[in-house]
Structure formats: structure tokens, C-alpha cells
Amino acid sequence: MKKNKFRLSVVGSLLIAILCLSAYTGSERYFQIAKNLDIFATLFREVNTYYVDEVNPNHLVKSGIDAMLESLDPYTNYIPEDEIEDYRTMTTGQYGGIGALIGKRKGKTTVLMPYEGYPAHKAGLKIGDEIISINGVELEGKSTSEVSKLLKGQSDTDLVLMIERFGENQPLEIKLNREKITIDNVPYYGMISEEVGYIKLTDFTSSASREVKNALIELKAKGAKKLILDLRGNPGGLLSEAVNVSNLFIPKGAEVVSTKGKVKDWNKTYRALNSPVDMQIPLVILTNGRSASAAEIVSGVMQDYDRGVLVGQKTFGKGLVQATRPLSYNSQLKVTTAKYYTPSGRCIQAIDYTHRHDDGTVDKVPDSLKTAFSTSKGRVVYDGGGIDPDIITDKKELPPIAASLVSKGLIFDYATQYYYRHKKISTPKDFSLSNSDYKEFKEWLSDKDYDYTTKVEKTINDLIESAKTEQYFDDIEEQILALERKVHHNKESDLVKFREQVQEILEEEIVARYFLQKGLIEASFKYDIEIREALKLLEDDSRYRKVLQNN
Secondary structure (H helix, E strand, O other), X not given: OHHHHHHHHHHHHHHHHHHHHHHOOHHHHHHHHHHHHHHHHHHHHHHHHHOOOOOOHHHHHHHHHHHHHHOOXXXXXXXXXXXXXXXXXXXXXXXXXXXXXXXXXXXXXXXXXXXXXXXXXXXXXXXXXXXXXXXXXXXXXXXHHHHHHHHOOOOOOXXXXXXXXXXXXXXXXXXXXXXXXXXXXXXXXXXXXXXXXXXXXXXXXXXHHHHHHHHHHHHHHOOOOEEEEEOOOOOOEOHHHHHHHHHOOOOOOOEEEEEEEOOHXXXXXXXXXXXXXXXXXXXEEEEOOOOOOHHHHHHHHHHHOOOOEEEEOOOOOOXXXXXXXXXXXXXXXXXXXXXXXXXXXXXXXXXXXXXXXXXXXXXXXXHHHOOEEEOOOOOEEEOOOOOOOOEEOOOOOOOHHHHHHHHOOHHHHHHHHHHXXXXXXXXXXXXXXXXXXXXXXXXXXXXXOOOOOXXXXXXXXXXXXXXXXXXXXXXXXXXXXXHHHHXXXXXXXXXXXXXXXXXXXXXXXXXXXXXXXXXXXXXXXXXXXXXXXXXXXXXXXXXXXXXXXXX
């Protein structure tokens, strides 16, 4: 309790100091700043001297700073010196390491994806390998971030991993040499039909536009006359790269995005500076609720200029711009400096962080306050809540049984075992589990724990609790229990009823063992609702043109 009260005092002092920046002007403003910073310093000194336990100054101050910045928005962050390297990795996509995605599976550090051509892949690490030590350091009890720091380091330095692998009785020693790793913004591109090219863009680090441009040129050389640009799950990144990616499809000199903030000198309109690669190719952009920031700029620009059709779900709604400012002792501040506006004039920021409730909570911009804008051909679009696709598809929901099999790692484990029992499979696009394959999977699950509660069962449980609380249960007990028996799930029957959803995930996991990330993406195509809708649209030229007209 004392620690919580002290933390609140520290945070409160910091908040007061910052809030005073906007509450006062001139000499009074600077007096208030100096006064509150002095209060904070003296408070910290007193606590450090008299608090019953030893106080860690770095941890305490960082907690105060983080809580203070959290009261502004989630994107304004303090980056201490020891986290600068991770921040650079986020913005550049480059780091020194082994080139593998790792994570926790049943408490063990597990290789989830070795990236093709990098040390982990070249050394023979495979999906499902469990890393038990790095250079003699045991990993038991270490978090994924701690393990990641052990794997990263200067290029051309050695690592020795001890791993456990399915089917091997003894741990294996894997020797690697760290390299400079560059994470691809475009992990996959290819022809998805005779005339349709596909580009998956997952980030906007410093090489994003170059990768998209190279992919587009190569696809056109292979005969692509239409294009799908997949921005689903793309969290954004550099504003400059959003401008450059947009520039590939719109004319030189066209406005891409403008930024407006408190510091008027920083307000700027960004225009396309280069000649486009293709202004005519029919274009479909795929979006979902995790398409954010720079991904929303590209989506909004294509929509505002009627340059392409958006297919999928509403985007996240991040219309804020951050800049990095240097602080003392090699630390940095990532601070929100402006809002961005698409060419039609709309800001798609969904959450109003400026007007908080007394309890600190924030609301989304209500529909009543959203403003209508027009695309170049007069189609109506709105601000204040992400970007609405031109063609909306239903969000894919995992049935409870599939969610349970994923969360408990059973699909992951079975895919690993399948890999070691089958030397090869067909191509990612053609691979499919047979009836006998799926039967074997069901038999393997027979003694596994993957119980779950369906939404209907949860609703009935809530109804029972409410009926008991309001003393109606005795009157309706027979009916409720009869309903409960009727809807109670049966795992065996659910494996049949939801076979397509379960099989989809299982097939993708299996394909990933043989063909890694690119294979995983290819294997998803046949089940992908948005890709199917995009292909159907691109095959119908008149419908495509009609969507882009002002109806």
C-alpha cells in the first residue's frame, strides 16, 4: 500500500509539472514548472532517504515517467539508453542476431520461425526446436525478451545453442555465427492467378517502398495485370515510407498526407516526389482492424484518389504522428507531435485522447461527430474512426475448439510431429490433409486436454448465476438444465462440425515446417476470405469500375 501511495505521489508530481506547461504562460508558467520540478526533486530525495526499504532510483523514476506519459496517449514513450537498440530495430528492421522468431511454448523457449537464408536457417534450426541454453547460460525461468537479448549481439560473433528436438533422445549442439539481420517488409510476393499479382507488406521500416517497388516491377514482368496489396496486420512505421509506397501508384507532385500540430513550423504537406511505377493497374488493398498508422495512410490515399478498392474490415484508427527527441544520458523521447490528414482532408484518429474522463478513460469519436469528406470522384468517406473498406468482409472468428487447440499448443505440436514422420509434402498451394490424415489427428487428440467453454455455454452459466441471485432458479431449473444438456459441446462432434476451420490452421502449421514463412502465406490463400473477394472483384472489370464511381 505504501509503495502504491508513493508511486502515485511521484506520478502526480510529474503530471502536475507537465500540465503546468499548458496551464500558464510567460513568467508564471516557468515559475510553475520550476516549482513543481523542485517539489518532485525534494520528494524523491526524502523518499530515497527515509523509505523503509532500499529504493532503486532508475526503476522509480522510469515508473513515474511511464505513468505520466501514459496519461497522454499510448504512443508517447520514454526510451532509456538500454532500450535504444530495440527501438532502432523497430524503425530500421535491422539487428545483429541469428534471424529467428522465438516464443514460449509450455514454458519452454521454442523456435517459431527461422528466417530463410539467415544463421538459424543455415545452421539447421527448425520450427519446434526447444532452446535450453545459449553459450552455457541455462534458459529455464528466463522471459522471451531476456532470451532475445542473449541471441542478439555484434555481427560475426559466435553462439552455441543446446536444443531439444522431437525424436532425438539427447540434446543437440548447434553452432551459429551472428549476422546483420534485416527483417523483410515484404515477406512474400507472387502471382496468385494468371493475371493477378500479390504483395504482402507487413511493416514500414526504411526499406519498405524499395521492397514494394521491386516486387511490383518483378510481378509486372511475370505478367501481372492486376494487383492485390495486403496491408492486414500491418502496424505502420515510418511516415516517409508511407509516402513513398503511395507514390508508386499516384502521379509525381500529388499530395499524399499533411501533418498539423501545436508547433506550427513542423506542419508539413508531403507530396509524391518520384515518378510512379504504375498509375493504371487495377488495385485492391486488403485491410483489417490491425492495419494502422502508415498502413492507414496508404489505404486512405488510394481511397481518396479512387486509385484502388479497399476490401476487408475497418482499420485501427491511428491518425497520430510521432517524432523522436534526444534526452540526456543517451535516452530519447518518442512524442506525439501532430495529427495526419489524408488528401481529402480527413483525420482517421479513432480515440480522443485530448478529452479524458475524470477516471482517466477515453472514448472513441462518436458517429455524431464524424465529418463527411469526398474522394476525387465524389464518393463519401468519413473521418474520426479508421478507414472503412469499400467492400466489407466478415471478420473471421475461430470456433472455441480451434481456439483451444491453438492456445494449448496442440496444433503446433502435431504439426511438428507430422514433419518428422513425413519426409516431404506437395507444394503449399496444393497441400491438403486427406480424410485419413484428419482421422489420425483426431485419434492423436483422444487423450489430450483441450476442454473449452462455448459462448452459448457461458451465456447459460451467466443465466444460472443471475437466476440464483434473483431467486428464480427453482422455477426454471428444469428448463435451464434441459437447455444446458442440449447445447453442451461434444469435442468429438465439434472436430467434425468445425473441421474446415481446424484443418485450415493445421495445414498452415504443417506447411510452415517444410516451406517456412513464404509457404505459410501461400498455404493460407485457399481459405482466405478477403483474397477470394479481391480475386472475384478483379475478375469483374465493370464491378471494379463501378465501386470506384460516385453512385
